Amino acid sequence: MPKPLIALDADGVLLDFHLGYAGAWERAFGERPRERDPLAYWPMDRWEVDRLDEAGRARMRAVLDEHFWSTMPPLPGAVDACHRLHDAGFELVCVSALESAYEAARLRNLRDRGFPIERVIATGNASETRSPKADAIEALRPVAFVDDYLPYLRGVPGQVHTALVLRAPNGSPNTGEEVTTLARSVHQDLVEFVDHWLAQEVP
Template structure:
């Protein structure tokens, strides 16, 4: 494990409920309600049965997905408490998200309003399809642990960084069948579960 008191933690699906924001954006973009059609989904489009009819409709939706929504997402159950538990044990939390870079400030504002003790937000963007978009951020931070809900985001991450996978066992999980492809060091059902385990089993390095 790296001698660092920083924890790099993903946001959407780990701290914040991205999927719950989806119908609010839909109403802003199209003026209609978007009922849930399936529970326990990883992808918001599956949860709400969304299939964009064309590229223009997709662009209209994501154009409406602006700082109003990136700054007002709801926390996942126990996530604030888990983050506070880590902070109380003197771990420093940095949010590393593959969200659009221009909304990093809105996200930080959102997290602060909810009471998350997050020092800063690193928004990496999506990058290309062939390289882990979070790889450079994690290499720069050299955190003691990196917490994420997408196994692909552990691709290329140094073994010196503890790789903690938050697995909600979603019905449409993109992680299914990839457990052996992307090495990880621990599995947890939520950020709170990770925090309770981490603070019990890991001591802060001496500085």
């Protein structure tokens, strides 16, 4: 019998995109930014960084490269939380709104950090009313899907348990009526989701 699947987002669920962003800024501009708001949802609000002109944006894009996507640090407790799911009999797959060119880099990042994950599906992040991840989730048919961005739960099949990680509240998109209509459960981080999930009678 195949193991039941759990699909996990990467940035904000498994990996610390904010710290990765600060490192990329330092690579691009030679100075590590100071923290402005540790509770900010978006990295541009968390770090004391300038709004970039076109030349600055080009410099920043240049460092969002293979190195960036393969060296992001894990979020506290995330590796252990994944091992708890794995040891409980679940297969884990990462579904990330990432360009397909960096799919292998993301998988290498997860494996190097010790995550028990052998597959990454990069969906791109086209802005639509339906989640760019919905088709992948429909094809995978996982028992649960965990993401930290509420709009990415739109269009996910109803039989999938959708878990929303809230994380930082300031400027968060994870508010409003859709929290209750799209998310079957809500958690502060992946560790809290795993505590909740493993306490349930799941298939």
